[in-house]
Amino acid sequence: MADLILNNALGRIRTFAELAGSNDAIVVVPLEASGLEADATLRDYDDLASLLAGSSNEQTTLGRKSLTSALTVTVDDTNNRVDIDAPDQVWTATAGNAVGALLWCYDSDTTGGGDASIVPMSKHDFSFTPDGTDVTAVVAAAGLMRSSG
Secondary structure: OOOEEOHHHOOOHHHHHHOOOOOOEEEEEEEEOOOOOOHHHHOOOOOHHHHHHOOOOEOOOOOOEEEOOOOEEEEEOOOOEEEEEOOOEEEOOOOOOOEEEEEEEEEOOOOOOOHHHEEEEEEEEEEEOOOOOOEEEOOOOOOOEEEEO
16 A cells, blocks of 8 residues: 555546546656655655655666556445555566665656656655566555545
8 A cells, every 4th residue: 555645646546547548657666765755745746857856766777667557446435435456566687776665656648748747646665675686566455555535
């Protein structure tokens, strides 16, 4: 489950997860452990470009993962929430700097726009040091994130 839902994504998570646009995607961005900002700071960034302009750094050696299929969205009327699940993510033959978190983002148009148009949705603590082996980010059994009212 998400450690943090960023403010700009609150209330829009379901729309993002369902990938209703024609060229949209969910993008998973690994963040380096070194310089990783506190949740209180990260939650206020409205786009990926602003977040990466702060002291948090993208771990670019691993590369971003792009999901172009809708995530699993379950409306739970009994508990007044929406649960969102996603497939586990795998990075093969890992290399580069240590990772401290994964940032799940929404890109409304993968054909252009860049990081300034990518909305950070959730941050998940995920620490490992790349050592040439494969690494799998296992999405919790409870799901990727939850929005409740």
